[in-house]
Amino acid sequence: LTQGDQFGRLRVVLVRSRNPLNIGAAARAMSNFGFSCLRVVKPYEAGFREARSAVGASETLIRAEQYESVAEAVADCSLVVGTTSVGRRELQQPVERLDAGAALIREQLALGRVALLFGSEKIGLRNEDLSHCHWLMRIPTREAHRSMNLGQAVAVCLYELARGGSVAIGAGKPPVQKRRAPSRDIERLTMLLVDALQASGYLDARSAASDQKVRRLVRRLNLDAGDAEVLLGMVRQMLWKLEPRNSRA
Amino acid sequence: LTQGDQFGRLRVVLVRSRNPLNIGAAARAMSNFGFSCLRVVKPYEAGFREARSAVGASETLIRAEQYESVAEAVADCSLVVGTTSVGRRELQQPVERLDAGAALIREQLALGRVALLFGSEKIGLRNEDLSHCHWLMRIPTREAHRSMNLGQAVAVCLYELARGGSVAIGAGKPPVQKRRAPSRDIERLTMLLVDALQASGYLDARSAASDQKVRRLVRRLNLDAGDAEVLLGMVRQMLWKLEPRNSRA
Numbered sequence: 001l002t003q004g005d006q007f008g009r010l011r012v013v014l015v016r017s018r019n020p021l022n023i024g025a026a027a028r029a030m031s032n033f034g035f036s037c038l039r040v041v042k043p044y045e046a047g048f049r050e051a052r053s054a055v056g057a058s059e060t061l062i063r064a065e066q067y068e069s070v071a072e073a074v075a076d077c078s079l080v081v082g083t084t085s086v087g088r089r090e091l092q093q094p095v096e097r098l099d100a101g102a103a104l105i106r107e108q109l110a111l112g113r114v115a116l117l118f119g120s121e122k123i124g125l126r127n128e129d130l131s132h133c134h135w136l137m138r139i140p141t142r143e144a145h146r147s148m149n150l151g152q153a154v155a156v157c158l159y160e161l162a163r164g165g166s167v168a169i170g171a172g173k174p175p176v177q178k179r180r181a182p183s184r185d186i187e188r189l190t191m192l193l194v195d196a197l198q199a200s201g202y203l204d205a206r207s208a209a210s211d212q213k214v215r216r217l218v219r220r221l222n223l224d225a226g227d228a229e230v231l232l233g234m235v236r237q238m239l240w241k242l243e244p245r246n247s248r249a
Numbered sequence: 250l251t252q253g254d255q256f257g258r259l260r261v262v263l264v265r266s267r268n269p270l271n272i273g274a275a276a277r278a279m280s281n282f283g284f285s286c287l288r289v290v291k292p293y294e295a296g297f298r299e300a301r302s303a304v305g306a307s308e309t310l311i312r313a314e315q316y317e318s319v320a321e322a323v324a325d326c327s328l329v330v331g332t333t334s335v336g337r338r339e340l341q342q343p344v345e346r347l348d349a350g351a352a353l354i355r356e357q358l359a360l361g362r363v364a365l366l367f368g369s370e371k372i373g374l375r376n377e378d379l380s381h382c383h384w385l386m387r388i389p390t391r392e393a394h395r396s397m398n399l400g401q402a403v404a405v406c407l408y409e410l411a412r413g414g415s416v417a418i419g420a421g422k423p424p425v426q427k428r429r430a431p432s433r434d435i436e437r438l439t440m441l442l443v444d445a446l447q448a449s450g451y452l453d454a455r456s457a458a459s460d461q462k463v464r465r466l467v468r469r470l471n472l473d474a475g476d477a478e479v480l481l482g483m484v485r486q487m488l489w490k491l492e493p494r495n496s497r498a
Contacts, residue, residue, distance in 0.1 A: 029398070032396075140411070148278070151398065153404075155401035156408045162389070193483075200487040200490035201486060234451055238445060238446070241449035241491055
């Protein structure tokens with residue numbers, strides 16, 4: 001199975017969402033991270049119709065499947081996970097932190113369909129909804145402000161799922177190693193800079209100590225070949241202009 | 250420093266955001282993940298006022314600081330990171346994937362203030378904005394649908410920052426790192442260098458493009474506070490000498 005096939009096995013299930021903007025935001029995050037199957041349970045009808053028929057509604061949203069109960073919406077899934085902002089104490093089911101939970105979901109996606117449930121903006125998932133879940137997952141937010149916006153919660157969960165999923169998403173090209181400037185150029189730059197500092201009066205007289213100070217400074221810049229060349233050109237021009245015979249040009 | 254103190258050093262900077270809902274969503278995600286300092290640059294005024302005065306507006310939003318330019322908004326930060334949905338190919342600065350970038354930001358938060366920039370909903374950060382950044386960070390979204398909703402992008406970035414937070418910070422790297430120069434000094438150096446390049450004839454005329462080129466070059470030098478000060482002194486003296494009235498001294 002490719003990663004795309006596996007991601008296609010995830011059902012994002014929004015239960016009793018009221019705000020069409022949040023449903024749209026959930027659909028957008030799904031598309032961003034490569035998930036396509038959106039299910040809604042008892043949405044606020046008018047809002048859902050509106051979100052769906054809006055100009056620019058995403059494919060994911062247009063093809064969303066509507067259900068009358070959580071039971072029906074998760075019927076074809078072999079793992080059902082509910083999201084919650086509530087701490088472990090108050091719950092009757094095991095709670096996994098998002099990073100650990102996402103790893104378990106990824107394992108399961110290699111084998112079959114998984115439903116990930118999100119509750120309504122106001123009250124989240126009810127006990128009845130939670131009872132359909134094998135376990136619960138919590139995004140690690142601050143104790144003092146646990147409850148997240150629905151669209152943001154969906155985005156964060158799907159990011160975490162896709163992040164560890166494989167190297168396919170976003171891995172792309174290896175980091176560009178910069179080609180470091182040869183010492184020859186670095187030393188030429190150093191000497192030109194010393195000359196310019198002297199011509200400008202920054203250095204009174206030349207000394208081994210001041211040369212070394214500038215040399216160490218230039219090395220700390222860690223220049224790549226291109227930048228070294230540009231800086232050489234800049235300092236050369238300034239030095240030329242600093243020479244008395246050219247200063248009136 | 251506690252983790253809370255370190256998170257307090259992050260400035261989330263929203264540049265030219267138009268939608269008050271997105272500004273509110275960004276503030277909410279900050280509160281969820283324990284970050285408090287929100288800055289807005291040239292927001293759509295009516296929308297920003299509306300979001301701020303809404304019933305239930307968060308503390309974070311009410312205390313948000315408003316700026317007229319990116320330069321001012323990042324002046325006290327020693328690392329400036331821009332977020333982008335664009336791939337590496339089209340950009341002129343290094344791009345880190347969110348997970349790697351977040352680790353670098355956490356390291357820096359142990360030492361000083363960091364700005365994390367988010368662009369407008371429509372066009373993201375412009376080249377002028379990006380030129381103030383040391384490097385860029387990309388959320389690994391699908392090639393076919395890269396661009397995220399602003400509130401969701403903020404949530405995902407802050408989740409990733411907070412997620413590894415305690416582990417990485419607890420590990421306590423030895424403080425061999427250099428104290429980076431604040432952006433205020435880096436920008437002053439940039440402007441002095443541009444003036445000196447113009448006075449020397451290296452630049453014919455001043456333009457936004459040439460300003461940005463020099464700005465990016467200076468950021469690539471990754472200066473620490475001491476070296477920035479030394480270079481400021483050097484360029485200032487050269488500029489003084491390059492001015493015609495001082496050239497005969």
